[in-house]
Amino acid sequence: MRRIIITGAQGQLGQRLVEQLSQRAGLQAIGLDRSALDISSTKSIEQALNHWTPDAVINAAAYTAVDQAENESELAHAVNAKGAGNLAQVCAKRGLNFIHVSTDYVFDGKASTPYQSDQTPNPIGVYGASKLAGEEAVHAAFQNENTVAKFWIFRVAWLYDSAGKNFLTTMLRLAEKGLPLRVVEDQWGAPTAAGPLAAMLIDCIDKPEQLASGIWHYGTAGPTHWCGFAQAIFEFRNLNVEVHPCSSSEYPTKAPRPSYSYLDPNPLMQALGKKAIPWKEELKQCLLEQAESN
Numbered sequence: 001m002r003r004i005i006i007t008g009a010q011g012q013l014g015q016r017l018v019e020q021l022s023q024r025a026g027l028q029a030i031g032l033d034r035s036a037l038d039i040s041s042t043k044s045i046e047q048a049l050n051h052w053t054p055d056a057v058i059n060a061a062a063y064t065a066v067d068q069a070e071n072e073s074e075l076a077h078a079v080n081a082k083g084a085g086n087l088a089q090v091c092a093k094r095g096l097n098f099i100h101v102s103t104d105y106v107f108d109g110k111a112s113t114p115y116q117s118d119q120t121p122n123p124i125g126v127y128g129a130s131k132l133a134g135e136e137a138v139h140a141a142f143q144n145e146n147t148v149a150k151f152w153i154f155r156v157a158w159l160y161d162s163a164g165k166n167f168l169t170t171m172l173r174l175a176e177k178g179l180p181l182r183v184v185e186d187q188w189g190a191p192t193a194a195g196p197l198a199a200m201l202i203d204c205i206d207k208p209e210q211l212a213s214g215i216w217h218y219g220t221a222g223p224t225h226w227c228g229f230a231q232a233i234f235e236f237r238n239l240n241v242e243v244h245p246c247s248s249s250e251y252p253t254k255a256p257r258p259s260y261s262y263l264d265p266n267p268l269m270q271a272l273g274k275k276a277i278p279w280k281e282e283l284k285q286c287l288l289e290q291a292e293s294n
């Protein structure tokens with residue numbers, strides 16, 4: 001039985017990882033929340049890894065409050081940059097394969113064609129900058145240790161799930177009020193469900209030989225804008241909600257958002273011998289699972 005530590009186990013992705021890992025033959029999930037493993041503390045990392053002696057680690061822990069990060073830069077960097085780097089360093093030293101999850105917000109959104117993993121990032125907010133610093137720290141940790149262990153950084157975007165706090169559940173909650181909604185249509189990206197992402201990450205940990213170390217872009221076939229995402233949610237749920245497209249300037253946020261952040265999933269999918277799932281298909285599946293579980 002190979003033991004896999006999942007940090008941030010109470011988060012959106014962390015919960016899915018623990019749930020799915022627990023059902024995989026030959027793999028044992030050790031889901032640790034912040035109180036059991038605080039990635040911003042090297043002492044906490046060492047203690048948890050000494051105690052659990054894992055075979056691999058998946059880092060699903062992160063500071064994810066994008067707007068709040070503009071006022072809490074130090075905290076965002078302590079978790080997303082230093083924390084990710086420390087965790088990677090300890091894993092590299094111990095020869096443990098390591099997965100780190102990053103974001104489309106490392107890009108400035110000025111592109112008009114799908115972002116490739118070797119394109120130069122240029123974050124426009126504190127959260128994106130802290131995640132980019134985390135990527136660099138993870139990379140450096142594995143290069144400096146000259147280890148046989150592998151590491152993968154998967155950039156993902158617009159993560160949602162059937163439960164928890166995300167765009168899908170927010171739209172469904174707002175729909176209950178029966179009021180017209182205004183949703184931005186000048187930010188483009190790919191809605192990405194946490195379940196299929198978790199399954200891919202577990203495949204990667206299970207069969208590390210199939211993918212080279214480095215940065216990979218994961219996501220669905222897209223893109224769309226937030227307004228299109230909202231409309232599809234209501235359409236699939238047969239909800240009659242009036243949706244009015246609006247521009248980002250009509251819906252100001254503390255942190256600026258990239259206007260185009262579609263990550264090209266095809267190189268990763270080709271390497272895995274798979275095809276990217278259209279975002280609407282993945283959404284339909286997620287809503288179906290949600291309806292079945294209610």
Ligand SMILES: NC(=O)c1ccc[n+]([C@@H]2O[C@H](COP(=O)([O-])OP(=O)(O)OC[C@H]3O[C@@H](n4cnc5c(N)ncnc54)[C@H](OP(=O)(O)O)[C@@H]3O)[C@@H](O)[C@H]2O)c1
Nearest residue numbers: 008010011012013034038039040061062064103156158159
């Ligand atoms: N959500 C998105 O749309 C999105 C988009 C692109 C990329 N991502 C990336 O995807 C990954 C997973 O995101 P998510 O949506 O699952 O985020 P999430 O729901 O906010 O979960 C993050 C988890 O990390 C925990 N955490 C925070 N600081 C920690 C620390 N110092 N040590 C250990 N755990 C800590 C949080 O615990 P507390 O609740 O105690 O703070 C939370 O349970 C992250 O790397 C994120 O940057 C997310």
